[in-house]
Amino acid sequence: MTQLPGLLDTEALRKDFPVLDRVVHDGRKLVYLDNAATSQKPRQVLDALSEYYERYNANVHRGVHVLAEEATALYEGARDKVAAFINAPSRDEVIFTKNASESLNLVANMLGWADEPYRVDHETEIVITEMEHHSNIVPWQLLAQRTGAKLKWFGLTDDGRLDLSRIDEIITEKTKIVSFVLVSNILGTVNPVEAIVRRAQEVGALVCVDASQAAPHMPLDVQALQADFVAFTGHKMCGPTGIGVLWGRQELLEDLPPFLGGGEMIETVSMHSSTYAPAPHKFEAGTPPIAQAVGLGAAIDYLDSIGMDRILAHEHALTEYAVKRLAEVPDLRIIGPTTAEDRGAAISFTLGDIHPHDVGQVLDEQGIAVRVGHHCARPVCLRYGIPATTRASFYLYSTPAEIDALVEGLEHVRNFFG
């Protein structure tokens, strides 16, 4: 077996993930390389979910009975865990949402309805990048259409990085918000946050970072990022689906208006008007995803027990190995950075003229799960003149042997369509 420096003890870790033992298609061992779409869940998270429902289930922040108080403590305890995980200065800066898309839509709507100095209107500009996931494009397109604001973006270089050469023309005095991805879900690129934040701060623009592909894979420190908002989702980091996070700077959360109205987010309500609860509750209308928040808390405990720096080192070693092995496959072209430098563990590629759908189908027959298509980042495919890509993405339980299986599988694909 291939041994690489920095690898985690995957043999032990994999025992925590029941689904990784699955055998598919008449005896093929599952090789799960679709972690950028969603991660698998360890037993510890599954247990936390069922324990919550079996022992504590109640609605939160209302009722004085034992279960209601315990459920509230668990839900708010999960908020504490998230705050510590991202080094938030205050737990009140952590808003639970249903996913990263909702988090990003929430920011766009806060700004659309805000008063000065935050208000986005027809005299202002919004800046994104060409490598965003659709969830960090469409909410801003909607905001631009509704307010008349101008939407601008950073293009990409041929090697899959942001083209920041015209940064002073793109981020200007008119810019109200710059929203960009920390790690691209399709290219794997890790973006230079500091350069963008510095320019945004020069012109007084807010900064929103989509950390969906970062939070699961590397230490995330919202204070070090110096952003104003950071969004991510739970299900890509060993947590359940249905739980996302928006972190926002406290003074902004105090100033900005709520988006969804309902129970939980109010202070007092009369038939004429209402006053609102302080953040984060102001932004959490209705019964929240309670069990899912508890599950995310358990996922964070699990990740912390391994250590995010060790997970980063493991994935970096795997990525180095994967780009080297994939380079041996004839006709394979990596879309995105071709080295492991400033790169996450999601690797997109094309294989000659063979359509990614066909690549994915033949790999699946061998038990290898990859993602094919445009990965909710169609502008990237257009930029590089390709209809779609095949993407292999790794996580803490991925092994060099699985990369070997992928390379062998691709050989089989080439023979099949050759």
Next chain:
Amino acid sequence: MKLDSMYQEVILDHYKNPHGRGLRDGDAEVHHVNPTCGDEITLRVKYDGTTISDVSYEGQGCSISQASASVLNELLVGKELAEAQKIQETFLELMQSKGKIEPDDAMEDVLEDAVAFAGVSKYPARVKCALLSWMAWKDATAQALDGADAERKTA
């Protein structure tokens, strides 16, 4: 191997040597996409009365979607509209069968090469690929005939 039931020789042949590919003159043009995977097709139909005189297309996509467009061209060009509609409906029924329909002789007579797609119907993610060009044809035909109706009414 199960994969062979999807990637029949006939399908791979059509994929490698597509029939009637390229855009030519038509009465109506449509552009259909499969948003989950990015497959796209631009398709034109040309009618001579109620006879299909041409179906031309250009697109990008997987072997299944491209082969399906090729089979469609081979099967429908020269047919009367009513017969073509019957073929389209039979193909749709087969593709929505989740692998439960084993094509019989009668179905084979109607579908010819298109019966090769029976295996694809077992793969829900790929059914849309096989149907992309057929839905585009149906849409283009409706537009072409609407246009012809409108012309008759104004004449």
